Amino acid sequence: MPIKKILVVDDSPTERLALSEVLVRNGYQVVTAESGDEAVVKSKSEHPDLILMDVVMPGTNGYQATRTIVRDEATRQIPVIICTSKGQETDKIWGMRQGAFDYMVKPLDHTALLEKIRALG
Numbered sequence: 734m735p736i737k738k739i740l741v742v743d744d745s746p747t748e749r750l751a752l753s754e755v756l757v758r759n760g761y762q763v764v765t766a767e768s769g770d771e772a773v774v775k776s777k778s779e780h781p782d783l784i785l786m787d788v789v790m791p792g793t794n795g796y797q798a799t800r801t802i803v804r805d806e807a808t809r810q811i812p813v814i815i816c817t818s819k820g821q822e823t824d825k826i827w828g829m830r831q832g833a834f835d836y837m838v839k840p841l842d843h844t845a846l847l848e849k850i851r852a853l854g
Contacts, residue, residue: 769793803832
């Protein structure tokens with residue numbers, strides 16, 4: 734299934750804007766959320782083809798939101814790539830255990846991210 738619509742989840746307006754600009758410039762439609770709770774809601778209402786999920790956010794964090802999304806029958810087919818500043822190996826293992834498709838550490842290498850997205854679609 735080609736990736737067309739991407740949900741960008743990050744509590745930082747700067748991170749959301751920077752990532753959105755890169756994705757839009759490369760032909761993707763972008764929807765944003767600023768919390769894990771909003772990500773869960775928008776994963777159902779917006780039906781994105783991919784979710785880029787931050788971890789450190791107030792309220793429901795990215796690990797919890799990822800787990801909720803991948804365990805829900807309505808959203809389990811949406812791949813989640815965790816994009817976070819948490820770069821320890823244990824963080825990555827934990828993220829993958831929550832059901833993430835992939836895990837990238839900030840600052841993001843936009844070229845590598847776009848390659849991963851293209852490989853998915």
